Amino acid sequence: MSEINPVEPPVVAAVPAAAPVVEAVHSEQLLSEVAALPALPGVYRYFDADGTVLYVGKAKNLKKRVTTYFQRDHGGTRIGHMVGKIARMQTTVVRSEAEALLLENNLIKTLHPKYNILFRDDKSYPYLKITALPAMPNVAAEPSAVTFPRVAYYRGAVEKKHRYFGPFPSAWAVKESIQLLQKVFRLRTCEDTVFNNRTRPCLLYQIKRCSGPCVNFVSPQDYAQDVLNAEKFLDGETQQVLKALELRMMAHADKLEFEQAAELRNQMSALSTVLHQQSVDNVSDKDVDILAVKVQGGRACVNLAMVRGGRHLGDRAYYPTHVEDAVFMSAVEVEGEEVAQAVEVQVLEAFIAQHYIDVAIPPALITSAPVGKALLDALSSQSGTKVTAVHNPREQRRVWLEMAQKNAGLQLARLLAEEGSQQARTRALVDALDLAPDDLDTLRIECFDISHTAGEATQASCVVFQQHKMQNSEYRRYKIEGITPGDDYAAMRQVLTRRYSKFGVQAEPAAEPLATVSGRMPDLVLVDGGKGQVSMAKSVFEALGLDLGLIVGVEKGEGRKVGLEELVFADGRTKATLARDSAALMLVAQIRDEAHRFAITGMRAQRAKVRVGGSKLEDIAGIGPKKRASLLQRFGGIRGVAAAGVDDIAKVDGISRELAEEIYRALR
Known part of the structure; x- marks a missing residue:
């Protein structure tokens, strides 16, 4: 892609014979830049006189698309106000419409333009983490945290050596999945430090939520098999897991190892119960996102529901800003080959484009409104896998979409009610205190x-x-x-x-x-x-x-x-x-x-x-556990050490004058 200098227009774009009819508020330099734009795909940015970004847009044909804004009389509409504020423009030429779409939404997320549909950046999604299995479990060694992987809630940057499942729409969904793994596969959830210092099994072992690896109540090989089965379960391979458990159960029964066979039977029963409760009727859809949009009263809600490993994990609602501007901005797109979109389509496409820039996208999307092919092609090229979208689904997919649509309507109704209540409270306070705000x-x-x-x-x-x-x-x-x-x-x-x-x-x-x-x-x-x-x-x-x-x-x-x-x-x-x-x-x-x-x-x-700043002492060179304990005991805690003078600190056994001065400086 290449950046077009807004001051010196490139030679590739000739000035048209018939100059467009424009509003007189714009400078000759800006109009000449518009006239000199090339007929190539790209992204444009509008700025006001203060340098604030007004709008970021994409175009198959920069010349045709940008000229549209300056050719028409938009009257007193919101787009008219926006066009009247344009003082400067920047454009970037790219190779394809897909590239333009990706660049547009990257810029939208970075610049937060005033007239674009914006979705607030949310916290990172939570994941379920299973720590790495050792290459060859050591049977003879004492039990260690490395030998027995742990299942845990996780949010943050991922490490390649561990396995991560998700993303999940909420922390509750992750914790529910962990409870399922505890019931069925009895994997440990304790911290490594706790595991390494156990001498007897904890309460989770007593209630059959852990197999007790900390005290060698399960062999590394059997535990490793449970970990692999748990991973397959999370990947949606439930029937394969049941089949493998059945084969292991029969093998133990043939060897007259009835206690082990009974354990596997109980595991199969628990897994069957979980599958029944989850109502997984169509496991062909392992990873799917369901997106439903509802627009009402100048506000919009996008409800995102997630299916991972064939299990419906729950949903999350998103509320974009500047939705009212989308109605006016879409009217510009009627010119030439551009087609005006419904607001629902614009909101949905804006969400998909902005959301999946930072989040892994599943191969299938189920949407309440049609999604353009250009957007799907851009997402496919970015993710490296083909992404499809279904607008009118059937069977189980339809049930999922109807549920997402209902939730979107309920969440939007709640938002409108809350906003109406807050505005009434604001007005009541203004009246009660006789305030006179401009707005x-x-x-x-x-x-x-x-x-x-x-x-x-x-x-x-x-x-x-x-x-x-x-x-x-x-x-x-x-x-x-x-x-x-x-x-x-x-x-x-x-x-x-x-x-x-x-x-x-x-x-x-x-x-x-x-x-x-x-x-x-x-x-x-x-x-x-x-x-x-x-x-x-x-x-x-x-x-x-x-x-x-x-x-x-x-x-x-x-x-x-x-x-x-x-x-x-x-x-x-x-x-x-x-x-x-x-x-x-x-x-x-x-x-x-x-x-x-x-x-x-x-x-x-x-x-x-x-109060817990005692660890700061150990960060000082020359302070070990013994000297730290002596200091805390002498002065009654870290606050006492921090309040002490150099002479007092130097009186503690083992603390030299130089070290006392270092401690004094570090704690102040």
């Missing part, structure tokens, strides 16, 4: 809370509510230092000063870099506390010359009961009490509780780091 959707609330344990590990939290929901990515924690332990007022003064000093009329340059906090003042500042905390916030705002009307304290009511909170104002207004069923009070309580949760989790993490 209800942009109302910004920041809430602060202080958390510590008897003055230890004091932290302040700042959570943000905007666009009718909590904005997790904008949460901030502040480590409070230089105050008297337990002084919540001083802690509140410090955090508010650090957060808002850059907005003061006579403030010094910002204490916090703009990249880490919002560039504008919130419409409301909530502090968790009553008159004392509000007075402290008031003094900070007065010193900075900020509006006192922004500060509201959330004071706990009589008996600290939920629903009896009162609102305390810094500008002299009378204390307000909202009704227990007030939507405004519900929103205030939601934000306050989130600030408290965020503060206390940060405080606990910091406290735990200090």
